[in-house]
Amino acid sequence: MDQRISFLSxxxxxxxxxxxxxVEGLGWTPDLEVEGDVVMIMVGEHVVLSLWDREHFQAEVGTIAEGDGVPPFTISHNVATEAEVDEVLATARAAGAEPVHEAQPREWGGYTGYFADPDGYRWEIATNPGPIGHKVLP
Known part of the structure; x- marks a missing residue:
């Protein structure tokens, strides 16, 4: 199996x-839309973000676990500078993201902040000064 991820649904x-x-708030462009079912957006050279209606998701994947709290993962969007982190967080705030956690320096040397999409999925906006951080930049 190749070491890669193709879709994040x-x-x-x-x-x-x-x-x-x-699409309207963050300004992203859909590549495929099936009304009432799915919106797919290319987010990398070989990576698609798939926004999938819960009922359709459950019909294929299985019952979604319910409960309080934050979904147990984050989606990260890395940028080159702290100013870009702040700009992306401002865009998310203008698009209606709630809550928006202001960016701050992290003990590991990066600078990150978070926003939640309409379903509470947490997006980390980060600049990472280490080698792995540079690998993910365009």
């Missing part, structure tokens, strides 16, 4: 609200 409660957030 998020089960969303309100597909149209998620579409508005990502």
């Amino acid at each position: 998020l089960a969303v409660r309100d597909l149209e609200a998620s579409r508005r957030f990502y």
Whole structure:
């Protein structure tokens, strides 16, 4: 098996609200849309973010676990500078992201902040000064 990820699929409660957030709010361009089912957005050279209606997701994947708290993973968008971190967080805030956690220096040397999309999925906006951080930049 190749060491790569091709799709990141998020089960969303309100597909149209998620579409508005990502497409109109963040300014991303969908590559495929099936009304009421899925919106797919190329987010990397070989990576697709798939926003999938929860009911359709469950029909294929299985029952979604419910509970309080934050989904147990983050999606990270890395940029080159601290100023870019702040700019992306401001864009997310303008798109309606709640809550937005302001960026701050981290003990490991980076600078990161978080926002939540309409379903509470946490996006980390980061600059990472280490070698792995440089590998992920375009």
